[in-house]
Amino acid sequence: MKLLNLLNANIRKEYIELKRYLPNTIAMLLTFYIIFLAMFAGIQVIGDPTTQDMNIQYVIVNYIFWYLTMIVVNDIGWQLSNEATQGTLEQLGMSPMGIWRIMAARLVSSTLVHILIIIGLLYLSMATTGQWLNIDVITLIPIFILTLISMFGLGFIIAGITVILKQIQAFLQILQFILAALAFVPLSVAPFLAFFPIVKGVDLVRQVMIDGASITQIGYSDFLILGFNAIIYFFIGLSIFLYCERVAMKKGLLAHY
Amino acid sequence: MEPIVKVRNVEKAYRKRKSKEMIQAVNSISFDVYKGEIVGLLGPNGAGKTTTIKMICGLLKPDSGSISINSIDTDSHRLKALTHISAVLEGNRNLYWRLSVRENMEYFAGNRGISRKEVAPLINDLLDKFHLKSKEHELVNRLSRGMQQKLAIAVAMLAESDVILLDEPTLGLDVETGYEVRTILKNIVKEYNRTIIISSHDMDVIQDICERTIIINHGSIVTDDRVENLLKLFEVRSYTVSLGGLLSSMQQQLLTQKFPNHTYVSDSYQSTLEIDLLKSEEIYDLFDILKLQATPVESIDRQTVNFEQIFMKIVKGEKTHEVAQSS
Structure with a gap:
């Protein structure tokens, strides 16, 4: 029950801040849409006409997935960095729920709130391009959940580094390009990337949304890799975060900026 | 009577960032605080007050020694010990400036696992007692510093913890608001039977509201006595x-x-x-x-x-x- 109250409080905060700073939210979404339009125009102008439809479909899926990854992984770093500047990080550190549970609640709540925006953006992108993708909810949900868990692991790593270093804005700028590379890279080019976070997930999403694969057509081995990635990255991420928290408490870094 | 806060032979040293030289911030200090006491922690800048406070509220791990809150060791059972303690460490900076007064209170209660419904009567009570009712929907960044400070203390009260730690609660406040905050702190002890540990540079505050004072200098306790005895x-x-x-x-x-x-x-x-x-x-x-x-x-x-x-x-x-x- 306490965990539910914690999650509820964080979802509410996320929603309030998005609503209260509506012009900022709108500007963020407009930026997303304008960049998408630029990519769409680029494919139409300089792309190969024979593979144009396929390329547009790839861009829609990859770009939407990249946005989701940025929200989950990058945003937690920005949030913590801001909290350290504001002075609220110490208050989080004094919660009997533990900072890691609050961070987990933040990751889940920002995902839940932004997932609605992402669905809207997905349909807007499809309507703009006239490319309607296969939205097989039953197949997509388990892939999404398992991929999100590995993303949360990455989020914990970023949160842990932020707790220690605080000034990681430059790193976060670079990270968004690393995340873009992971979201856009086709698995066929480098199969070993299946064990990298999110790569297998976005590949399976492409199979479902572009190639029309259903849950029965996706092999157990694919789900096994997804599940393995989810457990490993979440465990590694949480362990790194808890270690960083211990270091911060030993060196007194929770309040310093 | 068992003390509610027990500090035993606590030590903490820091390494300076540039010179890498070790600085002994707290040097084997021991003291007890009993339920319902208001204890002032005094000392010049760099004496070790804030380090001591942060170790008590579990934000800083002592190098040696032990701290227990309500007989719970803060090192081995940190999260359990934190249920008995809350703190205002950086005053108005401990708040979310983009949220309103009520939203801040609800969010911090939620972060301790308390639901909005459950905490609503206590929030209403505290808004009344802290004279913040008329500002409950105001964003924190639009409040005066005094109001922000009162809100930070009200937020600490939400946890219904036995011990409240306050680091410089009247810093930067005008005379009137400073007086109001002092009255509020005295009422917290009287009405809610809480224990308060205050670190302050404001001697008037300590003299006015504290029963006991612990003076720290160079990381060691110089004196620990009742204010009236010292006077x-x-x-x-x-x-x-x-x-x-x-x-x-x-x-x-x-x-x-x-x-x-x-x-x-x-x-x-x-x-x-x-x-x-x-x-x-x-x-x-x-x-x-x-x-x-x-x-x-x-x-x-x-x-x-x-x-x-x-x-x-x-x-x-x-x-x-x-x-x-x-x-």
């Missing part, structure tokens, strides 16, 4: 002696030997002597010195000392209080 002790020992003439150089020499911390001010015909006596019998030594040249004594007044003077005396000459206590 009484120093009041008895500080005298201003008005003399109808001047002291000879021999008398001044003897005074310096016997009372090294005295102050002697003279004009052409008369002089004033300010003197601290370690033992009341020492007044006879003073008379002996004055008698040598038959210096006329016009008056002897016991000085009224305020807490700031006491603090300065203790911090400057740490052994003074220990000797005085034993006499």
